[in-house]
Amino acid sequence: MARQLPYSTIREIFARFRAAEPEPKGELEHVNAYTLVVAVALSAQATDAGVNKATRALFAVADTPQKMLDLGEEGLTEHIRTIGLYRQKAKNVIRLSRILVEEHGGEVPSSRAALTALPGVGRKTANVVLNMWFRHPAQAVDTHIFRVGNRTGIAPGKDVDAVERAIEDHVPAEFQQHAHHWLILHGRYICLARRPRCPDCLIADLCPFEDKTPPAPPPRKAPPPPL
Structure with a gap:
C-alpha cells in the first residue's frame, strides 16, 4: 500500500485523466x-x-x-x-x-x-446507480479501483470502504463525479493486476509504485549478411 499522495499530485493526476477522457462512461449497457x-x-x-x-x-x-x-x-x-x-x-x-x-x-x-x-x-x-443515473458523486469501489487506489497512493485503504472514504476525502471536488469511472477504466486497461502497462500509463511519473513494468526492449537488428 502506497502512502497517501499529496493533494497537488492527485489534482494533476485527475487533470490528466480529464484531458484524456473528459466524459468517461460506464461499460454496462442499460436503457433506464x-x-x-x-x-x-x-x-x-x-x-x-x-x-x-x-x-x-x-x-x-x-x-x-x-x-x-x-x-x-x-x-x-x-x-x-x-x-x-x-x-x-x-x-x-x-x-x-x-x-x-x-x-x-x-x-x-x-x-x-x-x-x-x-x-x-x-x-x-x-453507488454505481447513484453516480451513473442520478449524477451523485458516489464512488463505487471494485477490485480495479481498490488496486489503483492503493498502488498509486490516490486512495489507499485496507478495505473497499476505506478506499471509498479516501477518494471522497482526497480527490478534488471538481473530479468527484467522474473519479469512479476514470479509476476503474485505468485499472481495467492500464494498471493491470499482474503486469501493469506502466510504459503506456499517463501518470507513471506521478505514481510511487516501485515494481513498475519496464518498457519492452527495442527489436534486435538482424546481423549484416556475410561478405
Whole structure:
C-alpha cells in the first residue's frame, strides 16, 4: 500500500485523466434506471461484456420491474444462463422487481438506503446507480479501483470502504463525479493486476509504485549478411 499522495499530485493526476477522457462512461449497457440496477446486480463476479451479451435480448422484453415479473424467474433464467451465479441472481432480480413495484411505484429510488435494501444490491451497486443515473458523486469501489487506489497512493485503504472514504476525502471536488469511472477504466486497461502497462500509463511519473513494468526492449537488428 502506497502512502497517501499529496493533494497537488492527485489534482494533476485527475487533470490528466480529464484531458484524456473528459466524459468517461460506464461499460454496462442499460436503457433506464431499472435496467442499470439489474445490469449492475448481474455483473457481480462477471465481466461487463458477458453481462451485456446476455442483457441485450433480456432488456428488449423486460425493461421495467413489471415486465420482469411478467417474464418470471424461469424466463429470466433462460436469458442469463451464461452469467455466473445466474440462479441466485435471477431470484434477486425478481424479488427486487417485486419490491420496486409494490413499495416504490415501479420507480428506482434515488437514496442509497432504499437501494441497498433491495435484494442483491450492495453498497457498490447502489453507488454505481447513484453516480451513473442520478449524477451523485458516489464512488463505487471494485477490485480495479481498490488496486489503483492503493498502488498509486490516490486512495489507499485496507478495505473497499476505506478506499471509498479516501477518494471522497482526497480527490478534488471538481473530479468527484467522474473519479469512479476514470479509476476503474485505468485499472481495467492500464494498471493491470499482474503486469501493469506502466510504459503506456499517463501518470507513471506521478505514481510511487516501485515494481513498475519496464518498457519492452527495442527489436534486435538482424546481423549484416556475410561478405
